[in-house]
């Protein structure tokens with residue numbers, strides 16, 4: 001399958017910007033649907049072949065209009081926290097279903113869907129459950145299409161790279177906080193994966209028939225505890241705050257306060273997500289992509305310390 005025209009939902013975000021840049025380099029015409037074109041025009045419209053449309057992605061007719069004439073759709077829309085009850089359901093469960101339906105309606109041959117490691121309709125957090133329901137709906141839509149819609153699903157652990165919110169957020173916090181960092185779930189495990197490796201997988205999958213109908217977990221080469229990762233961040237930015245691991249009941253009280261404040265630094269739902277290890281079993285990166293996942297130690301020092309814009 002030759003892919004020369006792609007439509008991306010959530011293409012203005014951290015992962016989306018990396019994928020759009022790579023597709024642009026490869027000469028792929030990329031249409032990004034966004035809720036706010038003005039906000040992203042300077043970063044994305046400079047990329048050759050990239051166009052931005054401000055539109056309502058929850059309207060089926062709008063989706064069909066934008067999908068017509070494209071060779072593939074990539075859905076990256078996702079949120080970490082709800083502003084109001086039901087936001088997870090709409091963005092993670094309902095939207096993937098609408099996207100898959102619109103794909104079937106217009107005869108779209110290819111759909112790449114971003115889920116998350118730990119996504120599970122029976123998972124402990126609302127985030128994981130909503131992602132799990134969306135993932136299952138998209139996978140099923142591919143199966144039901146009798147070979148007309150080829151679906152591939154990705155489930156990454158935490159993603160790091162230029163512009164990430166994980167390392168940049170902890171770096172900003174460590175710089176601002178006075179004496180010590182009270183850390184919830186310090187022993188939670190995760191296996192961060194480089195955004196360029198995630199991009200490699202997406203771009204390869206677009207036209208590789210071996211990935212049709214598949215669901216891939218994506219991880220970096222090594223698992224860490226949250227405490228390890230925060231300590232590593234300190235070592236890179238040169239702060240020396242004590243990292244105090246909180247017992248779960250104190251963390252829950254901390255989250256009850258923080259989730260009410262602007263920025264929602266931590267929510268009770270985040271804590272529930274962290275109660276399940278976010279690591280890959282078996283090989284960290286699927287062999288079909290033919291690459292060695294990069295370690296965070298070989299990448300994070302190149303951007304941490306200068307990218308302080310993210311809160």
Ligand SMILES: NC(=O)c1ccc[n+]([C@@H]2O[C@H](COP(=O)([O-])OP(=O)(O)OC[C@H]3O[C@@H](n4cnc5c(N)ncnc54)[C@H](OP(=O)(O)O)[C@@H]3O)[C@@H](O)[C@H]2O)c1
Pocket residue numbers: 009010011012013014015016033034035036057076077078079091114115116117155156157158159160166
């Ligand atoms: N970053 C990670 O560590 C990580 C790990 C595992 C899985 N993932 C998944 O990977 C995907 C991309 O992550 P990311 O880090 O790139 O996220 P991001 O930077 O927050 O970008 C997500 C994009 O989705 C769109 N969006 C957000 N909320 C929306 C809503 N309520 N309705 C419609 N559109 C909305 C936004 O586009 P507009 O503002 O332009 O509309 C935004 O640019 C998400 O599905 C996420 O769950 C990320």
